[in-house]
Amino acid sequence: MKHLKLTWLFCFFLIVSSAFAANRMPKVLLINSDASVSKYGEVQEAFKEDIPHPVVGVNLGDEKWDMPSVENLLYDEYPDITYCIGSKAYHIASKYIGEKDIVFSSVLNWLRLPLTRKTYGVSNELHAEMQIMLFRYIFPDVRKVTMLYSKRYTQELFKNAKDKARNMGVEIAGEAVFKGRNTISAFDRLPADTDAFWLISDPEIISDKKGLSNILKRCEKRNLPFFSYHEAFVKLGAVLILSVDNPTIGRQAAGIAKRVLSGNKPAKNVEPPAGSHIILNMRKVKAYHLKYNENALGSVNSIVE
Amino acid sequence: MKDMIMSYSDLSSSIREPWHMLLFILLSSWTLLLCVAPPATWAESDKITIYSYSSETSINNFKLLKMEFDSYLSRFGPYELQPVKKREDFERYTKGRKDCLLLISSWHFGNIGQTYSLKPALVGLRNGKKYQKRILTGRGASANVEDAKTARIASAASDLHTKEALSEIFKGKDVADRADILTVPKDIDALMSVSLGMCQYALTTEGSLEDLKQVNPFLHRSIKVVAEGRKSLLLILAFPESSGKVRENMMKLVKIVQHMPLDPDGRKKIKMFGLDGWQPFDSSDKLTKGD
Structure with a gap:
């Protein structure tokens, strides 16, 4: 009789605790490397709007969050999932609660991060195919594009881009650089008869200001328009800037977090950004007498006159 | 040229009295103002704003639209474009206003048209089609x-x-x-x-x-x-029910917008909304069609 009572009691607690667990709101922690950086702020805002759960936030840019207080919070909260914006945030989460699910975004060269099978994220670079499609969309006559790449970071991107570009009638030629030592000679070996130069994000190509300046001077000398990935290049004469749309990254991260929390793991742990941001330098378009697609103007975020 | 300089110096020398000088300055300023100022004069009360919100795209090109349209529309009068990011803000700004035009999707027009007493004026065209x-x-x-x-x-x-x-x-x-x-x-x-x-x-x-x-x-x-x-239907340019001078001004702006595709610069601007032309709204136009 006593055993029967104990069994009933055990079953009762089991049911109550499982019902409680089922209704428990998941704990979502957001660590922002510095919320005062506008792109990080945009990503954070979009994530919070899209995630249907309460989010505890940590802004590492705020002085009150020193390392001991962040460490304490991570152990006290012990969140079900942590969303990290920027690499600093990711490194901290990975160090203290690396055994939990972590989603990252807004990290340059994410392959350098210490990854686990519980790491998910949105990369910070538009997929090569997406970029070529957008070039073609804005500049339908662009047929031959050159680029520099490094074997260490961007060889795969080059191969992939070359392959995908062919489907769009675009020919891509490239030369490999090694730690910025042969950048200029590699550039000089690129075919001269081309429509544009595609300057990609690679620490071995853009190793210093002088190297970058030499590449851009050579573009100018060849009267070669160049496309790039960051709005800072507009001042340096880029014709077109293709970058990521930050709010979309935040929404993608929220989508990944929702799927992981519901037990449906994403097919790929890291996905490329789904939204693009386009800046068109009309001054350079006119200077190079480039023909652009007026119907694509509705897809352009900003025009530099 | 020499004669002109001579006559100007003659005129200067003829100004002896202080009130002559004052009159001369006033007349010169007035002439200069007439030369520099735009052909038409308008009061702040004539100002018409086109508020735009598109439920069809989520692109953040508000600054671009504002700059491009304001520079174009201000050539014709006290007109401006105000793109709005969020629907709630758009509806808060425009509800009950009589001195504005609204550029919205046909879906949005279907939602607020009656409540806001809106009349459709123009329908956007893309590749010659309005649907x-x-x-x-x-x-x-x-x-x-x-x-x-x-x-x-x-x-x-x-x-x-x-x-x-x-x-x-x-x-x-x-x-x-x-x-x-x-x-x-x-x-x-x-x-x-x-x-x-x-x-x-x-x-x-x-x-x-x-x-x-x-x-x-x-x-x-x-x-x-x-x-x-x-x-x-593609984007709709609509106006709230109004009368008198406000309505007259709004209709002027509707005409300006309607004629934008005839001017290469204006055509480029409306492409930023994904359109290449306008057509007056026809009573037979339906917001949605089955086929």
């Missing part, structure tokens, strides 16, 4: 509507607009409300996110699919249209 059809696309032969109900769908339209379009396609509001939607800035992003695997389906328009065909025919061949929605 567009919303389509649901997926990748590969196996893509289908049933699968789309539980898959991730990319859409550039606002969440509400997307869900309403999906409820028509899925034939059920509940299914549409449960749909996993990723909002992207523009249609071409939605189509590319299907191609690159970030989403399994994209809710776009026929026109965007045609753009994809031009840019990447290879990818276009792999995209399957799994469902079609009803045709709907």
Whole structure:
């Protein structure tokens, strides 16, 4: 009789605790490397709007969050999932609660991060195919594009881009650089008869200001328009800037977090950004007498006159 | 030229009295003002603002639209464009106002037209057509509507607009409300996110699919249209019911906007809204069409 009572009691607690667990709101922690950086702020805002759960936030840019207080919070909260914006945030989460699910975004060269099978994220670079499609969309006559790449970071991107570009009638030629030592000679070996130069994000190509300046001077000398990935290049004469749309990254991260929390793991742990941001330098378009697609103007975020 | 200089110096020498000098300065300033000022004069009360909000795209190009349209419209009078990011803000700014025009999607017009006592003035054209059809696309032969109900769908339209379009396609509001939607800035992003695997389906328009065909025919061949929605009118320029001088000013601005495609610069500006022309709203125009 006593055993029967104990069994009933055990079953009762089991049911109550499982019902409680089922209704428990998941704990979502957001660590922002510095919320005062506008792109990080945009990503954070979009994530919070899209995630249907309460989010505890940590802004590492705020002085009150020193390392001991962040460490304490991570152990006290012990969140079900942590969303990290920027690499600093990711490194901290990975160090203290690396055994939990972590989603990252807004990290340059994410392959350098210490990854686990519980790491998910949105990369910070538009997929090569997406970029070529957008070039073609804005500049339908662009047929031959050159680029520099490094074997260490961007060889795969080059191969992939070359392959995908062919489907769009675009020919891509490239030369490999090694730690910025042969950048200029590699550039000089690129075919001269081309429509544009595609300057990609690679620490071995853009190793210093002088190297970058030499590449851009050579573009100018060849009267070669160049496309790039960051709005800072507009001042340096880029014709077109293709970058990521930050709010979309935040929404993608929220989508990944929702799927992981519901037990449906994403097919790929890291996905490329789904939204693009386009800046068109009309001054350079006119200077190079480039023909652009007026119907694509509705897809352009900003025009530099 | 010499004669002119002579006559000017003669005139200067004839100014002996201080009040002569004052009169001379006043007359010169007035003449200068007449030369520099725009041909028409207007009061602040004549100012008309076009408020725009598009439920069809989520692209952040508000600064660009504002700069480009303001520089164009100000040539004709005290007119300006005010793009608004959020629907709630747009409706808060425009509700009850009589001195503005509204540039909105036909879906949005259908939602607020009566409450706001709006009259449609112009309908946008793209490639000469005023209707567009919303389509649901997926990748590969196996893509289908049933699968789309539980898959991730990319859409550039606002969440509400997307869900309403999906409820028509899925034939059920509940299914549409449960749909996993990723909002992207523009249609071409939605189509590319299907191609690159970030989403399994994209809710776009026929026109965007045609753009994809031009840019990447290879990818276009792999995209399957799994469902079609009803045709709907493109953007609508509407005005609130009003009378007298305000109405007169609004109609002037409607005419200016209507004539924008005739001027290469104006045409370039309306392309930023994805349009290439306007047509006066016809009483036979329906916001949506079945076929």
